[in-house]
Amino acid sequence: MSAKYDVIVVGAGLGGTAAAKTAAEKKLKVLLLERGRRPGDKQMSGSYLFRTITEEVFPGFEQADFHKGQIRVAGIDFRWMLDNDEKRYGVSVAPGAEVMRNWMTVYRNETDEWFAEQAVKSGAELKTALVTDLLWENEGAEGARVKGVVTDVGNFEAPITIDASGLNSLIAQRSGLADWGLDKVMLGLKYIYRVDGDLLRQRLQTYMDTDGVEVDWGATQMLCGSNPDHFGAHATGMPGRGIVSICFYSALKEMVEARVNIHQRAQWYLNQPTCKRLIEGGEFVYCNFHALAAGDMVGYVSKSFLSGLLLVGDAGGFAQPVDNFGANVALWLGRMAGELCAEMKATNDYSEAMFAKYEENWRNSWVGEDNVPEISVFMRDGGLNQVFSSMDDAVSYAFACKWENKSYPSIILGVIPKLLPVLPVLLEMPHLGRRAAEVGLKRAAPFMQLLGLWPSAGPNAPTSKGQ
Template identity: 25%
Template sequence: MDEKFDCIIVGAGVAGLAAAMTLARNNMKFLLIEKGEFAGAKNVSGGVLWGSDLAKLVPNYWEEENAGWERYITQRRLTFLDEQSSFSIDFKSSHFQETPYTGVVVLRSKFDRWLAGKVEDAIAESDFPMDSFIAPNIKVDEVLMEDGKAVGIRTGEEEFHANSVIIAEGVNNLLTRQVGLQDDYVPADHVLTGIKEVIRYDQEKLEDRFQLSGLGGMSNEYIGYATDGVEGGGFLYTNRDTISIGLVLGLKDLREKGKSPHDILNHFKKHPAVRDTIRGGEVVEYSAHVVSSGDKRIMPKELYKDGVLICGEAANLLMNAGKAIQGMDYAMRSGILAAETIVKAKEQDDYSSSTMKEYRQALDESFVMKDMNSFQDAVHMLHSPQMFKDVPNLICDFGRKFFTIDNEPTPKSRKMLAESIKKHSSYWDLMKLGFKGAKSL
């Protein structure tokens, strides 16, 4: 191919596809390169796509039968676990049924492939239906730089040229490192290993078990015993006829504690409350992928340079501040904003940093960086041993006392709580935690 593209996007994940959709709608000539056999072939997430940006990319996606998403979230549950008990905060509301939905559960091999189909449609409807492509089965070896400016990519012996490159390669961001925006070695401090099983059930059985109607679904996060003393947490999401159950485990903590993620996954599944929730069914897939922790210290030095933009997990845009594990929504928005910057660069015929930096500004003004900036303290708190060990133990201990009726004089709840606090923590620690919590949330 001799022609020069306006933009080459590396990676057909959520960020890359969102960027491609935006470029197609703006009649840009682009090449979206994916190393897998198809978009989504190598992509893994928990995963809930939070927020409503999907409706911007695929208007009225909920009206399409057999669309690429699994279920929309109508129920949210946060569960504290100790060895024997589970104590949940559970919220279900019919307001979640209003469209656009504010969260959809996805399985990426199916979802990304479906979204890529929508991008193909958008290309066909654009002014350049024959000049923009989604190209799978290509691994990008290098972003070509000339005088400090990106001019294309190289795969094997072959080169493709473009005025700009959007790097949406995911968390294992080799190209981001190659262009000098990320260190060559990124230490384990602010990454976690995500590990997951997909378990299949008869769909009606699944819907009955989780009390789901229509395509409503549930998200459940777990904290405490789930991770066997390792920093992190667990999750369970309902798909159409499967569930996604897994853990995210602090990688540095795993290394220091000498534990294996796949052992901890069985430890989690054996918990009495979890075991009852997932009994029966057939495990149909086991997967794993690194995720960022949400600590900004891991982020690339900058998210742009001449002719280059970094988005999604390649930019370590992911956060869990206790409310939800957010990453795909950040990927989607950052992909859209990156593409909008490229559109502007073409209008001004200037792909240098002075235009590229507008991406960073737009991202800083969006919920993505606003939330990541405001909730850094919450991220640190959630990754503290108090939060993933002491607090769940304390809450479950109190629950056991409060909900047990045993024909003995019942102490006042305040006394029960005092005992639980003494056993698993101290008032002083809890006050510090409460103070930090009040400040950070």
């Protein structure tokens, strides 16, 4: 016999637990399904959470026990690799601990379990189950709607199903809303090492912030590049835990085309001087993998709902396409979905128009504004490589001239031709600012209309909502 709930949430990650907790707080009967042995069991990504949105959705987050022994990263050293990774250009940004206090280092296997506990305390029912398909009402006919899920422990029905089961979501595929190709997915690999905490403090040169949190200035370089695959790698040392976390990400499309093995790439990173010194004398503990949307050239799903179904977080490809900070997006969308569930329950309106409100709301929010895969295309299709290559030619020429006692005016004259190859790339960059212009115009529209500088209606008039 099928169990009846108000809402079924699939996936007990950040988006799923945010949705389940929000709906349960509104007195809805919520079933939260998780395929792992426990929430967070299969997590490798999301080593950082944003303090403000997490505390808003999950009060008490800032004071939770899992923060003990964690570290605050006060800077990022970004390097772009060139010429078979023999050259590197980049920038070190270290604004200091106070600015970075909103960026909190965590272990998601600990935090996700705590988040699920908060959802359960709010009234949600947590069950271990593997969802294999959707249940439909009038499947294949006009007006078909999702009415629940099929799992390995039975079928469950509800007027609303929220899919927050990750980038490889079977539900999103079964629904026809998402079926990602190789250009969407990045494979993430994480190595965990155990290293003596005092040794880590010496190697990272940490200090204690005024709020009692240990601070690392960002001593380990974040290495990125597109030769031949688009990749990124970084390391985080946590002296208070005696742990070093090594993360490596490689774009699946280029990996397959160039026949690159992610373990080979990761071994290269482990042998980079700053990384090698960090784990020297340490004990390898384990490794795991995760599918991510970092460096995403596709962007979000074109449609995030059906009658009876909402996509939240990675299930809808909602991780920010460039930097892959998706945890904050999942939290925000999960809360929004939970609030909409409560509205549908209160009005007894489960029409397709009500489900469409979810998409309308996120498209007219900062989430919609942040859908900028064009920047990832620029980074992965050779544009950024060309910029740094031209920079390398100019710098190499300048140094060579200096060693030959050339004057600075003559060096400058010689550098200009070295920068010419990057002009075609720069001429293509205005389209990267298109979204910023659209957002600025939309926000300025009410003021412009008030001053009579833009028509209040018409096909080209900017609006503050829905466009």
